[in-house]
Amino acid sequence: MDFEDSEDEANYRAVVRTWLEANVPNDANGKHRRGVEGSESLRSARSWQARKASAGYACIHWPREWGGPAGTPIQSVIFHQEESKFVTPPNPFHIGLNMSVPTVLAFSDQKTRERFGFSAMNGDEIWCQLFSEPSGGSDLAAARTRVRKTQDGTGDWIINGQKVWTSFAHIADFGLILCRSNTDAPKHNGLTMFWVDLRSQGVEVRPIHEMNGSSTFNEVFFTDVRISDNQRLGPVDGGWKVAVQTLMNERLQSDSSGADWIDVLKMARRLPSIYGKSALQNPAVRQQLAQWYIQSEGLKHTRNRVITALSRGHTPGPENSIMKLVRASQMQDLSHAAIEIMGRFGVVDEAGGPEERSLFQDSLMWAPGLRIAGGTDEILRNIIAERVLRLPRDASHDKS
C-alpha cells in the first residue's frame, strides 16, 4: 500500500508534465471557473483544447475508431491531475466529451463518427445534453418534449417542447436530446434519442438567472424543429436505454473548487470569538472542524482507492458514488458555519473583510445548486440503495 505510480505511470506523468510546462498558454485565466464569459475566454478555451488534441491529451481513453488516442483510464486521471496544477483556460467541453459525444459515437455509423468525433475533441464544436425538462429533472423518463415523424415521405422528424438546466447551451453547437415519440406506451417505452443542431431554425436558448446571480444553465425551446432520421440514436421508442448508458458515462469527479476545512481553520485562527480568544479556540468550532476534515480526507482517499482500481486495470467499485452526495452538503454546512463565525460581517458583500469571505459566500450560494445538479441528494440515495446496497426497487406507478 502506497501512493506511488507504477513505472509506466511515472514515465507517462513525466512526459505529460514536460509537455504541460512547454504548452500551457501564458494568457490562461479563470482556473476552476465553471462558466465561460466572453468570446476571448472561449477562444482561449478552444485553442487549449486543440493543442491537447493534437498532442493526444484530449479524450485520452477514447478508442481509435472514435479518433481517440486509445489511452487507458489511469492515463486520463494522471493527465488531469497534472493539468490541474497549472492555471489553464476554462473547459466548456467536458459535459459533451464525457457524456453526450460518447453516446453519439457509440450509436452512430462510421461516417457520423468521422463527422463529429474529431471536431468535438478538438474543441471546434461544443456539445450539450438536453435531458431535464420543466416537468421532470430527477424523473428524466417523464420527458414531454414531443417528436413526431413527418408524413411527407422524407422520414424527417419535428421536435416541439422545452428543455431546462442545460449547461453551456448558450455556446453549444449541438446537443443530445431525449424526446417523447410515443404517448400511448408506458413512459419509459415511449422515448427516442436524437442529436440536434442548436443552430437549426426553431431553437431558442435563454440563459437562466440563477439564485447566486450567475447564469451557467439555460432553457432551450424547440418550435417545429425539423431533423432527419439519421440523427436518431438507437431504435424508435428505445431512447431510455440510450439515456441510461449516457448517465453511466459519469466521469471521476475531481472538482476541487469551493471552500474546505482548511479555509475555516485559517479564518477561525484570526477571528475573535465570544470567549475573547480566537474562534479556533472555541471547542464547538474545533469539533466541527474535525468532522469536516474526516469527510474531506475520506473523499480524497476514496478517490485514491478508485484510481488504484483503474491503475490495476479493474473497474472501480461503488465507492465513487458517495462523492457528490457528501461534498455538496459538507460545502453548504461548512460555508454557512464560516459565515456565522464572521458574524454580521459574514453577510456583507463588499470588497475588503476577511480574505476567505468571498470564497465562503460563493460556496454557500452554489451549494444548493450542487445538491441538485447531476442527480439530487435524494436520487443519488435511491441509486446507491438500489445499485450498491441491492435494496428492492420502489414499486413504480409509471412502469409497464
Place this chain on the structure above:
Amino acid sequence: MNFDFSDDQKALRNQSRRFLETACSMQRLRRILDNNEATYDRELWKSIAEQGWLGACIREEHGGLGLSHLELCVLSEELGRVLAPIPFASTVYLFAEALMLAGSEDQKLSYLPRIARGDLIGAVAGDDWIGSIIPLAQNRRTSFDNVGVTAQDCRLNGIKSAVIDGGIADAGIVLAREQDLLSLFIVNLNAKGVARKKVRTLDPTRDCAQWQFGEVLAERLGRPGQGSKILETVFDKAAVLIAFEQLGGADRCLEMAGLYAADRYAFGKPIGSFQAIKHKLVDVFVKNELARANCYFGAWALNTNAIQLPIAASAARVAASDAFWHASKENIQTHGGIGYTWESDCHLFYRRACLLSTAIASPEIWKERLVSHLEYQAEE
C-alpha cells in the same frame, strides 16, 4: 497509485473470514454473553494462536511471524466483523506494541514469544490520563491527578479502574505517577499485592476489571518520565487497529440491516423498498465508506511509521467510531421490534460499538488531538 491491500492480503482476508464464520459464530459469542462466569472464548484464542495471528507483527526472533501491520489491519477488520470475544486488542495492539516500542531486548524475549504462543494475555492501563494524547494541551500537568497509581522504587500503589480484559490478563502495563513524572511499569497480575475485581460493562462479551495495587513490585518499561510519550505512540497505533475492528462491525451491521430490509414485508412490499429505509441505510453506507478511506490512510501511516500517524490515527478513530455507532443504532431501528429483543444479534453490535469508542479515550478527545495537530501543521 497503489492505495489498497495487496492480492495476498485480500486472500488473507477471505481465508480469515471463512475461518471466523464457524470459529466465531454468533452462537459462540452468546455463550460468553449468557454465562456470567465466562470471560473470553478460550478455544478461539487457542486456534488463532496456532494460526500465528497473535504474533502476526512480532518479529521472528521474538517468536512471531514478522508480518507487516497491513496484515494485522486485515485481521482486525475480520475480528471486528464477528465481535470476537477475546482480548486481542489488549494483548496485541496495546501490550505487545508497547513492548516492541519501549521494551528492552530481555523484556521482548521474555514476553513476546509467550504472547505469540497464546500463553500470555496482556492489558494496558493508561488512558486515565487523557491529556497524554493531546500534544498541545496546556493542562498536561494538572491532569496528573487523574492517574490513580503511584510508583516509588518500582513499587506500585493505587487503583486502575475499568481496565478492559483486566480480569483475564496475566500481565499489565501500568501508567504511574513517579514523583513529578509519569512512567510505565510491567506488572505480573498474579503477584502478591494485586487485587482484581470484575467490573460489569455494557458489553458482557468482553472482560473488564479493576486493579488494586498494594506495594506491588513492578518492572520498569522505558525510562522514567517517558510514560506519556510511549503511550501516545502506542495509542496512535492501537487507534488504527481498533478502527479496523469498528469498520468490520459497521459493515456487518449494514449487511444485516440490508438483508432484513429486503426480506421483511410491510404494507405489501419489502420495507427496503421504502425510501425512509433506503436513505437511512445509504447514510450508513456513506459513513462506512468515509471510515474505510480514513482507516486505509491510517493503515498506510501505521505501516510506514509516517510522521502523519497522529493525524491519520485520529481521523481513522473518529470516523470509525462514528460509523460503527451509527450503523449499530440504525441496524436496530431497521429491524424494528425484533431488533430490540435479547435474541436478536443487533444489540451485541450496539454494545460493542460503545465499548470500542470509549476504549483508549473517546472520540471527543481524539477530535481535539486531530485539530491540535492540524492547527500546528497549518502554522508551519
